[in-house]
Amino acid sequence: MLNHCKLQSDLDNVIDNIERQGLLHSSWDCHRRAMLLKGIRYANIFIGKGIRERSQSADRNKGNRKH
Numbered sequence: 001m002l003n004h005c006k007l008q009s010d011l012d013n014v015i016d017n018i019e020r021q022g023l024l025h026s027s028w029d030c031h032r033r034a035m036l037l038k039g040i041r042y043a044n045i046f047i048g049k050g051i052r053e054r055s056q057s058a059d060r061n062k063g064n065r066k067h
Helices: 003-019 028-038 040-066
Strands: none
Touching: none
C-alpha cells in the first residue's frame, strides 16, 4: 500500500505542476484527463474498501461454518 500511496502522490504532484504552468487549461480535453487522473485515488479507495469488506465477510463465514 505504501508504494501505491507514493505513486499517487507523484501523479498528483506532476498534474499540479502542469496545471500551475497553465498547460492544461488551454484545452478542455487535457483538463478533463487531468481530472480523471486525480480521480484514480478515489477509485482505488473504494476498490480497496470493497476488497477489505469481502475479506472480513469471508472470515466471518469461515468462522460460522466451523461451528
